[in-house]
Amino acid sequence: MKTSPARPAQPAEKTAQRKAASSRYILKLYIAGQSPKSVNAIANIKKICEENLLGRYELDVIDLYQQPQLAQGEQIIAVPTLIRKLPLPLRRIIGDMSNTERVLVGLDIQKAA
Amino acid sequence: MNKPKPAPKSKPAPKAKSTPKAKPSSMAGSISKARPQLPKAPTGIQGLDEITGGGLPKGRPTLICGGAGCGKTLLAMEFLVRGATEFNEPGVFMAFEESTQDLTKNVASLGFDLKDLVARKKIVLDFVYIERSEIEESGEYDLEGLFIRLGSAIASIGAKRVVLDTIESLFAGLPNPLILRAELRRLFRWLKEKGVTAIITGERGEGTLTRQGLEEYVSDCVIVLDHRVSEQTSSRRLRVVKYRGSTHGTNEYPFLIDEDGISVLPVTSLALNHIASTERVSTGIQRLDAMLGGTGYYRGSSVLVSGTAGTGKSSIAAHFADAACRRGERVLYFSFEESPSQIMRNMNSIGIDLQQWVKKGLLHINANRPSFAGLETHLAMKHKMINDFKPQVAILDPLNSFVVGNNEIGVQSMFMRLLDFLKTKQITALFTNLTSGSGVLEQTEIGISSLIDTWLLLRAIDSGGERNRGLSILKSRGMAHSNQIREFMLTDHGVELRDVYVGPEGVLTGSARLTKEAENEAAKLIRNQEVELRRIELERKRTTLEAQIAMLRAEFAVQEIASSKIIGQEKAEKAQLAQGRVDMGLSRNVDAKPNIQKGGSK
Numbered sequence: 001m002k003t004s005p006a007r008p009a010q011p012a013e014k015t016a017q018r019k020a021a022s023s024r025y026i027l028k029l030y031i032a033g034q035s036p037k038s039v040n041a042i043a044n045i046k047k048i049c050e051e052n053l054l055g056r057y058e059l060d061v062i063d064l065y066q067q068p069q070l071a072q073g074e075q076i077i078a079v080p081t082l083i084r085k086l087p088l089p090l091r092r093i094i095g096d097m098s099n100t101e102r103v104l105v106g107l108d109i110q111k112a113a
Numbered sequence: 114m115n116k117p118k119p120a121p122k123s124k125p126a127p128k129a130k131s132t133p134k135a136k137p138s139s140m141a142g143s144i145s146k147a148r149p150q151l152p153k154a155p156t157g158i159q160g161l162d163e164i165t166g167g168g169l170p171k172g173r174p175t176l177i178c179g180g181a182g183c184g185k186t187l188l189a190m191e192f193l194v195r196g197a198t199e200f201n202e203p204g205v206f207m208a209f210e211e212s213t214q215d216l217t218k219n220v221a222s223l224g225f226d227l228k229d230l231v232a233r234k235k236i237v238l239d240f241v242y243i244e245r246s247e248i249e250e251s252g253e254y255d256l257e258g259l260f261i262r263l264g265s266a267i268a269s270i271g272a273k274r275v276v277l278d279t280i281e282s283l284f285a286g287l288p289n290p291l292i293l294r295a296e297l298r299r300l301f302r303w304l305k306e307k308g309v310t311a312i313i314t315g316e317r318g319e320g321t322l323t324r325q326g327l328e329e330y331v332s333d334c335v336i337v338l339d340h341r342v343s344e345q346t347s348s349r350r351l352r353v354v355k356y357r358g359s360t361h362g363t364n365e366y367p368f369l370i371d372e373d374g375i376s377v378l379p380v381t382s383l384a385l386n387h388i389a390s391t392e393r394v395s396t397g398i399q400r401l402d403a404m405l406g407g408t409g410y411y412r413g414s415s416v417l418v419s420g421t422a423g424t425g426k427s428s429i430a431a432h433f434a435d436a437a438c439r440r441g442e443r444v445l446y447f448s449f450e451e452s453p454s455q456i457m458r459n460m461n462s463i464g465i466d467l468q469q470w471v472k473k474g475l476l477h478i479n480a481n482r483p484s485f486a487g488l489e490t491h492l493a494m495k496h497k498m499i500n501d502f503k504p505q506v507a508i509l510d511p512l513n514s515f516v517v518g519n520n521e522i523g524v525q526s527m528f529m530r531l532l533d534f535l536k537t538k539q540i541t542a543l544f545t546n547l548t549s550g551s552g553v554l555e556q557t558e559i560g561i562s563s564l565i566d567t568w569l570l571l572r573a574i575d576s577g578g579e580r581n582r583g584l585s586i587l588k589s590r591g592m593a594h595s596n597q598i599r600e601f602m603l604t605d606h607g608v609e610l611r612d613v614y615v616g617p618e619g620v621l622t623g624s625a626r627l628t629k630e631a632e633n634e635a636a637k638l639i640r641n642q643e644v645e646l647r648r649i650e651l652e653r654k655r656t657t658l659e660a661q662i663a664m665l666r667a668e669f670a671v672q673e674i675a676s677s678k679i680i681g682q683e684k685a686e687k688a689q690l691a692q693g694r695v696d697m698g699l700s701r702n703v704d705a706k707p708n709i710q711k712g713g714s715k
Contacts, residue, residue, distance in 0.1 A: 071262040077256060077259045077262075078255065078287060079258045094248060096254070097251050102249055
């Protein structure tokens with residue numbers, strides 16, 4: 001995994017120039033099968049990323065039914081869980097990502113325009 | 114220390130398979146018909162299986178709740194470890210509070226080697242880490258992740274047992290309690306479907322058994338643990354609040370956590386059905402044996418030695434211990450006031466060497482202040498030590514030190530339980546009890562006297578400016594025993610019993626007895642002398658008389674001789690006279706015919 005360049009892990013300071021330059025987002029979404037919540041979560045997070053992090057994010061969707069051992073490794077309890085691996089610090093967002101505002105706060109992203 | 118305890122292992126094993134008929138003995142008796150019973154999963158925890166009639170409900174969740182530090186995690190862990198090691202039921206431990214490393218370290222002190230069990234695929238440890246500050250909620254979620262995790266852990270080792278410790282932490286770590294509640298309900302149903310025997314622990318809440326009211330969801334079996342402090346001493350208790358589809362002991366049972374894990378005392382379930390032995394054991398004091406029908410106490414009986422301070426109660430106890438060790442029996446000596454070395458030193462002074470038995474492992478002295486723990490804990494400890502050491506003789510010295518304030522009822526019930534336990538184990542028990550100087554001698558403060566089989570009373574007898582000790586037998590069930598008071602003396606070769614002096618002056622002991630005995634001795638001497646004197650006098654008289662007789666005899670002899678001499682002369686004279694007459698006649702030519710004289714004289 002790539003390390004986050006230059007910028008130290010720190011809570012959001014709303015300086016536009018810093019964010020634009022550095023942050024590359026690595027996100028992992030853990031879901032369980034094709035439940036309505038899972039489907040919604042995938043759709044919602046894709047939309048949010050496209051709108052706010054275009055070109056500087058990676059999103060993996062992992063089905064825990066396929067890889068149950070990851071649940072322990074990644075400390076997953078609730079499903080769906082979105083984990084922001086980078087930039088640090090690690091953040092988790094649980095739920096079907098229907099509340100865009102909360103997802104953005106959780107990911108520490110400034111809303112685009 | 115690798116766990117397998119012999120006792121619990123052998124006991125619950127047979128009931129493991131679905132027909133757990135074994136019950137606390139009190140309930141067993143009449144209703145032991147083979148009725149269909151709830152399948153149970155034995156916990157392997159000493160005593161708990163007895164209370165629950167065989168273990169926790171198999172394939173169902175059980176809630177264990179209680180305040181902080183009351184032993185929930187430990188009980189759950191022991192359930193799992195014993196399941197894995199003794200009943201071949203692998204288990205999953207899902208911890209929400211402690212990391213697996215901490216958990217492993219914490220239970221290592223109880224002799225549970227989790228690392229090894231994990232390596233042998235007997236146990237899976239899973240630490241669920243939830244950090245509230247890292248989590249943001251956006252929309253609806255569920256706990257499918259937990260289900261998947263648990264499911265895969267169960268599948269990985271074919272687990273039959275599951276522990277969730279403490280699942281309520283989820284409420285602190287995850288937002289939206291409504292979802293959580295629904296999900297927990299689903300979880301417990303899911304566990305039932307999986308057919309695993311589960312323990313869910315929960316922290317005690319205000320007015321409810323658990324903070325989040327888990328008892329609403331887990332309703333098959335609820336066990337409450339309690340850790341309370343009274344009179345500055347703590348005791349742990351366990352109570353089965355509910356057990357669907359099964360009878361169970363409903364009392365609060367004391368339990369212990371020590372180096373071998375948890376042990377629960379199902380003491381109140383003991384019934385009065387112990388066997389009474391007719392075998393006798395020596396008291397270690399010959400005269401006392403003689404007083405007790407010649408052979409001492411009954412084996413398995415309870416003996417109480419009571420008396421005021423300094424009357425030699427402990428010495429009698431030490432004698433008994435010494436005698437038992439001499440017979441090769443094992444003795445457990447609970448001391449509540451003296452340290453082991455103090456006891457040994459003191460007993461050395463009366464010629465009893467206890468040290469040698471300690472060295473040989475026959476005697477174990479356990480010294481603890483009564484205030485060291487609560488009554489239940491004391492009881493539980495004793496229970497356990499007796500189970501471990503397996504003595505033939507147990508000594509408790511002294512009982513009354515347990516009485517602090519007004520806890521007599523508690524103390525009495527504790528000793529009753531202990532006594533029953535000792536009797537069922539056929540252990541001869543000797544208790545000492547200090548009676549306060551002002552109190553009634555024939556009474557124990559804790560009122561256990563009615564439970565006692567043989568009761569020796571020691572008392573100080575004040576008289577003639579000194580204190581002496583007297584021993585008598587107040588009662589001794591089932592044997593002829595002496596009604597006499599004996600003087601009790603501590604010598605450098607042990608306890609000695611002497612007859613007291615009983616005479617017109619009353620009962621005398623000590624120097625008074627010695628004086629009296631000396632007086633008697635003198636009187637006897639004088640009488641003897643008098644008799645001798647008379648004998649001599651008589652002898653003298655006889656000698657005198659005999660001398661007189663001899664003298665008279667001699668006199669008589671002399672007279673006799675003299676008499677016969679005179680008689681002889683007389684005759685001779687007569688003869689001469691006659692001759693002279695004849696001669697004269699001849700000379701005078703007498704014509705008379707003195708034929709006879711002539712013839713005769715010729």
